[in-house]
Amino acid sequence: xxEHVNLREVGLRDGIQMAxxxxxxxxxxxxxLRLKKAGVREIELxxxxxxxxxxxxxxxxxxxxxxxQLSGTVPSALVPNLKGxxxxxxxxxxxxxxxxxxxxxxxQANVRRSTDEAxxxxxxxxxxxxxxxxxxxxxxxxxxxxxxxxxxxxxxPDRVFEVARKxxxxxxxxxxxxxxxxxxxxxxVTMLLPTIIxxxxxxxxxxxxxxxxxxxxxxxxxxxxTGVRAFDTSLAGLGGCPFAPGATGxxxxxxxxxxxxxxxxxxxxxxxxxxxxxxxxETWLGSEERYSGAIARAGLPKTxxxxxxxxx
Amino acid sequence: xxEHVNLREVGLRDGIQMAxxxxxxxxxxxxxLRLKKAGVREIELxxxxxxxxxxxxxxxxxxxxxxxQLSGTVPSALVPNLKGxxxxxxxxxxxxxxxxxxxxxxxQANVRRSTDEAxxxxxxxxxxxxxxxxxxxxxxxxxxxxxxxxxxxxxxPDRVFEVARKxxxxxxxxxxxxxxxxxxxxxxVTMLLPTIIxxxxxxxxxxxxxxxxxxxxxxxxxxxxTGVRAFDTSLAGLGGCPFAPGATGxxxxxxxxxxxxxxxxxxxxxxxxxxxxxxxxETWLGSEERYSGAIARAGLPKTxxxxxxxxx
Numbered sequence: 001x002x003e004h005v006n007l008r009e010v011g012l013r014d015g016i017q018m019a020x021x022x023x024x025x026x027x028x029x030x031x032x033l034r035l036k037k038a039g040v041r042e043i044e045l046x047x048x049x050x051x052x053x054x055x056x057x058x059x060x061x062x063x064x065x066x067x068x069q070l071s072g073t074v075p076s077a078l079v080p081n082l083k084g085x086x087x088x089x090x091x092x093x094x095x096x097x098x099x100x101x102x103x104x105x106x107x108q109a110n111v112r113r114s115t116d117e118a119x120x121x122x123x124x125x126x127x128x129x130x131x132x133x134x135x136x137x138x139x140x141x142x143x144x145x146x147x148x149x150x151x152x153x154x155x156x157p158d159r160v161f162e163v164a165r166k167x168x169x170x171x172x173x174x175x176x177x178x179x180x181x182x183x184x185x186x187x188x189v190t191m192l193l194p195t196i197i198x199x200x201x202x203x204x205x206x207x208x209x210x211x212x213x214x215x216x217x218x219x220x221x222x223x224x225x226t227g228v229r230a231f232d233t234s235l236a237g238l239g240g241c242p243f244a245p246g247a248t249g250x251x252x253x254x255x256x257x258x259x260x261x262x263x264x265x266x267x268x269x270x271x272x273x274x275x276x277x278x279x280x281x282e283t284w285l286g287s288e289e290r291y292s293g294a295i296a297r298a299g300l301p302k303t304x305x306x307x308x309x310x311x312x
Numbered sequence: 313x314x315e316h317v318n319l320r321e322v323g324l325r326d327g328i329q330m331a332x333x334x335x336x337x338x339x340x341x342x343x344x345l346r347l348k349k350a351g352v353r354e355i356e357l358x359x360x361x362x363x364x365x366x367x368x369x370x371x372x373x374x375x376x377x378x379x380x381q382l383s384g385t386v387p388s389a390l391v392p393n394l395k396g397x398x399x400x401x402x403x404x405x406x407x408x409x410x411x412x413x414x415x416x417x418x419x420q421a422n423v424r425r426s427t428d429e430a431x432x433x434x435x436x437x438x439x440x441x442x443x444x445x446x447x448x449x450x451x452x453x454x455x456x457x458x459x460x461x462x463x464x465x466x467x468x469p470d471r472v473f474e475v476a477r478k479x480x481x482x483x484x485x486x487x488x489x490x491x492x493x494x495x496x497x498x499x500x501v502t503m504l505l506p507t508i509i510x511x512x513x514x515x516x517x518x519x520x521x522x523x524x525x526x527x528x529x530x531x532x533x534x535x536x537x538t539g540v541r542a543f544d545t546s547l548a549g550l551g552g553c554p555f556a557p558g559a560t561g562x563x564x565x566x567x568x569x570x571x572x573x574x575x576x577x578x579x580x581x582x583x584x585x586x587x588x589x590x591x592x593x594e595t596w597l598g599s600e601e602r603y604s605g606a607i608a609r610a611g612l613p614k615t616x617x618x619x620x621x622x623x624x
Contacts, residue, residue: 153615183613186533187575213613214567214606215574218530221498248606255526262527263499294526294560301495301525303465 002307005265006230007253008042008206009035011281013078014250015238017047017054020288025059027284029066031277035235036073038273040253044097044232045075048084064091076140080111082124089133097176098125099142100167102160103149106180110144115159119166126171141167142176142208146192148183157192164199174204176232179219182212182248186222193226208232209251210239211292216251217259224263231256236278237292238285252293254278258300266307271300314619317577318542319565320354320518321347323593325390326562327550329359329366332600337371339596341378343589347547348385350585352565356409356544357387360396376403388452392423394436401445409488410437411454412479414472415461418492422456427471431478438483453484454520458504460495469504476511486516488544491531494524494560498534505538520544521563522551523604528563529571536575543568548590549604550597564605566590570612578619583612 012031016023023031032043045067051058060077067075076095077088088096100118101107107115122141128134146160164175177196189207197205207223209216209231220231233256239249257269275296282291324343328335335343344355357379363370372389379387388407389400400408412430413419419427434453440446458472476487489508501519509517519535521528521543532543545568551561569581587608594603 148613148615150614153613181613182610183615185571185574212606212610213570214564215529215571217527218533218571221530221533248609252526258525259497259527259530262497294524298494298524298560301460301465301493302462303460303495 002264002266004229005224005260005267006042007040007233007257007267007269008044008076008230009040009235009253010044010208010232010250011234011236011238011253013044013047014232015234015236016056016285017239019056019238019285021284021286022056022058023284025062028059028063029069031281032070032075034273034277036070038270038277039268040073041268042074042076043070045070045077047078047080048087048091049078049080060087061091064093067092079125081121082128085125085128086133089128089137094136095138095140096125097140097142098122099144099176099178100163101144101149101180102155102163103145103152105151106145106149109151115163119163119170122167122172123170129171138173139171140174140176140206141172142178143167144178144180146177146184147179147188148181150181150183160192161195161199164196168199168201168203172203174206175200176206176208178208179210180208182210182215184209184219185215186218189219189222190226193223193228197227204230206230206232211237211248211251217255220251220256220259221263224265233257235274236281236296238281238289248290248292254293254295258295258304261307262304264307271295271306314576314578316541317536317572317579318354319352319545319569319579319581320356320388320542321352321547321565322356322520322544322562323546323548323550323565325356325359326544327546327548328368328597330551331368331597333596333598334368334370335596337374340371340375341381343593343596344382344387346585346589348382350582350589351580352385353580354386354388355382357382357389359390359392360399360403361390361392372399373403376405379404391437393433394440397437397440398445401440401449406448407450407452408437409452409454410434411456411488411490412475413456413461413492414467414475415457415464417464418457418461421463427475431475431482434479434484435482441483450485451483452486452488452518453479454488454490455479456490456492458489458496459491459500460493462493462495472504473507473511476508480511480513480515484515486518487512488518488520490520491522492520494522494527496521496531497527498530501531501534502538505535505540509539516542518542518544523549523560523563529567532563532568532571533575536577545569547586548593548608550593550601560602560604566605566607570607570616573619574616576619583607583618
């Protein structure tokens with residue numbers, strides 16, 4: 001019996017939020033549709049941050065008009081606050097990811113709020129769930145900088161657990177444990193995740209790793225050991241961090257799928273189709289971005305076989 | 313009590329064997345001396361393959377005249393056969409690494425011998441240990457293509473165990489389990505290593521991983537779980553495989569040290585000094601080579617601290 005691992009593609013959100021070029025809405029849609037065709041079943045499609053802050057997402061509403069074409073997948077949107085959640089719901093999203101930072105310094109830099117203020121905003125989003133407008137909302141909550149912070153340095157595991165508990169008990173449907181800046185290591189994963197899974201009490205726990213310091217896939221392997229079966233990944237490893245010039249971004253979708261399939265997990269993802277898609281993504285984003293990925297460079301092993309079904 | 317993990321630097325051997333440029337003997341020596349100064353305690357310094365096959369090692373004897381300067385470290389040499397072992401001993405090496413391939417196809421391609429013929433050659437090297445010339449020899453045996461082969465594809469774990477047993481029982485002092493082509497994954501590591509450690513019966517087991525498909529450090533983390541405490545690594549991730557153009561080479565020394573230290577293991581390695589050394593290595597080898605490494609690109613985390621003592 002092959003176990004399934006979900007890859008949630010975040011390239012269209014985390015991957016391009018700092019990109020130099022605006023990606024046309026039609027290309028974003030093609031990107032998403034080809035992810036669907038390649039078997040990707042969860043796609044973070046856009047973000048409802050104010051376009052003044054991230055111009056890349058100025059077309060969030062326009063993109064959302066195409067949501068029906070993505071049926072069969074779970075498209076989600078990131079929101080930085082209640083207003084974003086309202087906009088996302090109005091645009092037709094059902095799955096909403098709200099991110100708060102464990103690090104006070106990062107929270108202030110990112111959303112000009114303390115972590116406790118961000119938790120209060122989370123509670124307002126949960127209240128929205130209980131209104132007519134919020135009916136059916138599935139709320140994921142990202143715990144950014146859970147493994148450390150470029151601004152404040154260390155982040156206390158106790159604080160991670162405390163915030164995770166508030167969020168799980170407070171009405172989140174899933175928890176996304178994020179190594180926002182690529183500080184995490186496998187020992188930390190092994191230490192943090194079991195307690196967070198316990199706190200989550202049956203809610204899904206995803207891991208969101210960045211490969212900034214090369215440990216992304218080692219962290220995935222460690223998280224698998226703790227029972228995590230869902231990961232945020234980004235095509236071509238897109239997703240540079242503004243605080244780490246030249247750093248790589250999210251863990252690479254193709255490489256993660258390769259590792260998981262090699263280890264005997266099924267992802268349902270057609271790696272070959274992703275490698276074709278990334279060629280087009282590179283033309284849309286241009287040479288200003290950094291594209292990573294070992295499989296794109298070295299190819300799949302001769303012995304490689306997908307564990308499960310690929311895209312329908 | 314901090315546990316120590318040994319990194320054996322193979323950049324001067326595996327790392328440069330396919331390099332376009334010949335590295336001058338004086339630069340090789342500087343490279344080795346600066347590794348020593350940076351706290352690296354095991355260095356595979358050269359190879360006694362015929363210079364006609366690998367011209368880079370034409371200066372193996374000349375380099376060996378400087379062995380006394382490397383006292384305090386364990387310098388070793390790779391040998392492809394008995395003749396190489398004799399040359400290495402005559403040159404002053406005590407630690408000798410003989411490599412044989414589990415894959416028949418790779419064995420034929422690499423040394424024009426079947427695996428069984430390579431085992432017979434191993435037995436001749438063991439016989440040499442019993443002579444006056446071989447007295448004190450420490451013999452490491454590399455099990456190449458233990459995780460798969462670009463030529464023949466799959467490699468049977470039973471064959472890996474069978475060869476490991478012949479080698480361990482036959483007089484090897486340590487076993488080096490090698491993923492020569494970067495086909496291995498953490499599940500395979502978890503499956504293979506415990507049995508090999510059992511077969512080794514107290515002899516040291518090292519892992520030799522290539523990061524060709526991005527799983528190098530994930531494999532290290534998995535091997536740590538099985539009890540392995542020694543790894544072959546290469547400065548700047550040097551070591552391209554001739555059968556995989558554009559592929560990366562060995563796992564990167566700086567990144568491996570970073571991961572291990574972050575996880576609470578001590579390596580004794582001064583990562584900053586390695587980052588300085590790699591700048592010079594890049595000038596010696598030129599822009600024809602591929603230099604990898606996340607730490608060289610993104611820097612160490614603000615929170616990073618070495619676990620143990622760095623270089624003396």
